[in-house]
Amino acid sequence: MLRDIIRKEILDNITSPKFVFTFxxxxxxxxxxxxxxxxxxRAEKKExxxxxxxxxxxxEAQPNYNSLAGIGIKVSKPPQVLGTVVTGIExxxxxxxxxxxxxxxxxxESKYGSNPVFAVFGALDLMFIVKIVLSLxxxxxxxxxxxxxxxxxxxxxxxxxxxxxxxxxxxxxxxGYISLLLPLLIPLLLSLIFLIVMPDISLGGQDWGRLLLIxxxxxxxxxxxxxxxxxxxxxTSRSSTxxxxxxxxxxxxxxxxxxxxxxxxxxxxxxPSVHEITxxxxxxxxxxxxxxxxxxxxxxxxxxxxxxxxxxAWQDKFRQYLQDYQQELTNKIDQNNAxxxxxxxxxxxxxxxxxxxxxxxxxxxxxxxxxxxxARTGVDEYDRFLASVRAYKPIYxxxxxxxxxxxxxxxxxxxxxxxxxxxxxHVYEQEWLSRSFVRAVPDFVLLAVLIIAFFVGAYVSFLRxxxx
Amino acid sequence: MxxxxxxTKRYEDGELALDGLTFKVEPGEIFCMFGANGAxxxxxxxxxxxxxxxxxxxALIEGVDVAKDPLGAxxxxxFVSENVMLYGNFTAxxxxxxxxxxxxxxxLAKKDYAEVLDxxxxxxxxxxxxxxxxxxxxxxxxxxxxxxxxDAPNVLLDEPTSGLDPQSGREFLEILVQMRDKGKSxxxxxxxxxxxxxxxxxxxxxxxxxxxMMKTVQDxxxxxxxxxxxxxxxxxxxxxxxxxxx
Numbered sequence: 001m002l003r004d005i006i007r008k009e010i011l012d013n014i015t016s017p018k019f020v021f022t023f024x025x026x027x028x029x030x031x032x033x034x035x036x037x038x039x040x041x042r043a044e045k046k047e048x049x050x051x052x053x054x055x056x057x058x059x060e061a062q063p064n065y066n067s068l069a070g071i072g073i074k075v076s077k078p079p080q081v082l083g084t085v086v087t088g089i090e091x092x093x094x095x096x097x098x099x100x101x102x103x104x105x106x107x108x109e110s111k112y113g114s115n116p117v118f119a120v121f122g123a124l125d126l127m128f129i130v131k132i133v134l135s136l137x138x139x140x141x142x143x144x145x146x147x148x149x150x151x152x153x154x155x156x157x158x159x160x161x162x163x164x165x166x167x168x169x170x171x172x173x174x175x176g177y178i179s180l181l182l183p184l185l186i187p188l189l190l191s192l193i194f195l196i197v198m199p200d201i202s203l204g205g206q207d208w209g210r211l212l213l214i215x216x217x218x219x220x221x222x223x224x225x226x227x228x229x230x231x232x233x234x235x236t237s238r239s240s241t242x243x244x245x246x247x248x249x250x251x252x253x254x255x256x257x258x259x260x261x262x263x264x265x266x267x268x269x270x271x272p273s274v275h276e277i278t279x280x281x282x283x284x285x286x287x288x289x290x291x292x293x294x295x296x297x298x299x300x301x302x303x304x305x306x307x308x309x310x311x312x313a314w315q316d317k318f319r320q321y322l323q324d325y326q327q328e329l330t331n332k333i334d335q336n337n338a339x340x341x342x343x344x345x346x347x348x349x350x351x352x353x354x355x356x357x358x359x360x361x362x363x364x365x366x367x368x369x370x371x372x373x374x375a376r377t378g379v380d381e382y383d384r385f386l387a388s389v390r391a392y393k394p395i396y397x398x399x400x401x402x403x404x405x406x407x408x409x410x411x412x413x414x415x416x417x418x419x420x421x422x423x424x425x426h427v428y429e430q431e432w433l434s435r436s437f438v439r440a441v442p443d444f445v446l447l448a449v450l451i452i453a454f455f456v457g458a459y460v461s462f463l464r465x466x467x468x
Numbered sequence: 469m470x471x472x473x474x475x476t477k478r479y480e481d482g483e484l485a486l487d488g489l490t491f492k493v494e495p496g497e498i499f500c501m502f503g504a505n506g507a508x509x510x511x512x513x514x515x516x517x518x519x520x521x522x523x524x525x526x527a528l529i530e531g532v533d534v535a536k537d538p539l540g541a542x543x544x545x546x547f548v549s550e551n552v553m554l555y556g557n558f559t560a561x562x563x564x565x566x567x568x569x570x571x572x573x574x575x576l577a578k579k580d581y582a583e584v585l586d587x588x589x590x591x592x593x594x595x596x597x598x599x600x601x602x603x604x605x606x607x608x609x610x611x612x613x614x615x616x617x618x619d620a621p622n623v624l625l626d627e628p629t630s631g632l633d634p635q636s637g638r639e640f641l642e643i644l645v646q647m648r649d650k651g652k653s654x655x656x657x658x659x660x661x662x663x664x665x666x667x668x669x670x671x672x673x674x675x676x677x678x679x680x681m682m683k684t685v686q687d688x689x690x691x692x693x694x695x696x697x698x699x700x701x702x703x704x705x706x707x708x709x710x711x712x713x714x
Contacts, residue, residue: 001569001570004566004569004570005570008555008566011557011558011562012555012557012558015557015558016557151553152552152553152554152555152556153549153550153551153552153553153554154552154553154554154555156517156519156547156549156552157547157549157552157554157567157611157614158567158570159517159519159542160517160542160545160546160547160624161542161543161567161570161571161572161618162539162540162542162543162572163539163570164539466519466520467519468510468514468519468520
């Protein structure tokens with residue numbers, strides 16, 4: 001009997017105009033989003049490769065270490081292949097982090113920054129389609145699942161047989177869910193094929209694992225709306241009421257809660273503005289520069305007598321002094337910046353955590369954070385990359401300072417030509433899948449809990465449902 | 469056999485929908501229940517189908533107490549409602565197949581369904597047509613076909629002839645007579661005194677949840693049913709404190 005109900009539910013759904021409409025729209029949107037993602041990724045990859053080559057060429061073209069120290073090095077953030085399905089904050093944050101002696105590294109040159117019109121409409125990635133469009137479809141498939149049958153009189157007719165209600169709700173849930181998945185699975189499979197055959201897209205073993213987990217999260221998210229739809233449908237006596245309630249719930253879940261959580265967190269845990277921090281850093285830098293000039297003048301005055309005695313020895317001594325002092329000043333700047341940054345990051349993280357935790361009441365936020373974590377396109381990935389660049393900065397500055405000290409010829413004023421052979425390279429290790437998964441577990445759990453809660457609610461409500 | 473014993477239903481808002489209703493529909497009998505809207509006819513059917521629990525009294529189907537064993541009782545009853553829409557995207561045969569399976573009839577073939585649909589008077593070209601394009605009469609025929617396929621010994625009909633054209637109405641009555649002749653107990657709530665007069669073996673009048681009159685067709689042989697209907701619907705007769713004819 002359960003099989004008959006499931007079969008009927010599937011057949012009833014797939015022969016309905018809403019299925020045809022959903023299937024067509026899903027196919028178009030999913031394929032379009034993946035195509036857009038792939039196109040973007042290829043462009044970003046090309047840009048990344050070009051940026052690396054250009055940076056190297058630019059550095060090599062510098063006449064001496066002094067000018068190299070002036071321009072610094074640009075560390076480019078590699079694009080994430082799973083950004084093709086979950087863009088995350090990739091386009092909003094910068095792609096390049098300039099590293100030089102004075103400034104604290106930060107990511108700049110975001111896509112939205114270079115072309116703000118992108119920020120207006122946002123990315124049309126698969127996660128967006130699932131979060132906004134497909135969740136509405138899940139509602140469309142379930143808002144009248146129970147109450148619609150009541151209105152048609154078929155519920156009464158079905159239950160006039162010796163048919164247990166639990167079997168009917170179970171059959172309807174399974175059949176309805178399969179019907180919802182059908183228009184999704186086919187375009188998703190096509191998308192996967194598309195990802196496989198595209199020449200510039202190479203998915204490693206971990207990427208496949210990540211992709212499967214992301215898809216699992218998509219299905220869980222849609223199941224939340226599906227079971228919510230069943231629940232509301234089993235609590236109302238008119239399908240129009242059910243639809244309105246679900247629409248209201250959808251707006252609150254998808255639109256209101258995530259934004260309200262961010263606003264609440266900003267009010268509850270305020271952080272200083274970036275300008276404030278930059279101003280503090282600049283003020284300290286100026287102070288250090290003034291102190292530095294004075295110290296150098298003092299050192300020259302103090303050691304002037306030695307210059308006349310043995311100019312060669314004096315020059316060596318002065319070079320060593322400059323090298324050590326430059327390093328000392330750099331360390332001071334770094335320490336000050338690091339302290340300011342630590343404080344800022346601590347406050348920002350506290351605000352961020354509060355916003356994330358508050359918004360996690362909404363399955364839309366759980367989907368967003370979970371899928372971004374799995375695709376490595378979220379805030380954490382950005383923080384990790386920036387932290388790696390910041391960790392690289394002292395290594396780089398130590399190297400450039402040593403080169404600066406060694407390359408000046410005080411007699412001729414000439415400086416040695418640069419060589420990048422021994423320049424330390426920035427190394428960025430991507431997060432392992434197991435670690436990402438552990439971080440995404442709370443989101444999986446939350447979605448699972450919501451599914452169970454809504455389904456149990458629907459089940460219990462239907463057992464007591466007034467079929468008249 | 470269908471039986472109501474002192475069946476009472478009071479809703480949560482305090483409304484007394486059914487007040488000590490007692491009747492019995494024997495095998496091979498058609499019992500037509502009249503009453504204005506809100507008189508308690510549909511409540512009686514809902515109680516017999518176990519959709520709502522009684523406040524007191526019992527509803528029995530083939531001797532099985534519906535409140536105690538609703539699934540066991542419903543095994544023995546078919547139901548035809550007033551205006552069932554059925555599954556609009558399904559054809560007549562697909563609808564029939566689904567409800568037959570719910571009724572436990574698993575071994576029927578398409579030709580069996582076609583035979584039943586033919587018997588209830590549905591045109592052959594409509595068998596494989598989507599039900600959403602059906603007229604009310606066609607849907608009612610399909611509804612009765614569902615009841616015929618279930619082949620339960622008891623049949624409950626809730627105002628099944630409302631909105632039917634004369635031809636469909638006549639065909640519908642013929643099927644009910646066939647059911648009676650097969651020994652089924654048929655309980656029909658209706659406003660349609662003209663059609664009921666043609667097939668009923670017994671007639672009851674309900675008013676404010678009470679059965680105020682019940683007569684056999686022989687008792688009514690020399691009475692005008694229309695006059696009786698108006699009399700019982702408009703004003704409860706003083707002598708009807710206990711239902712007359714019971």
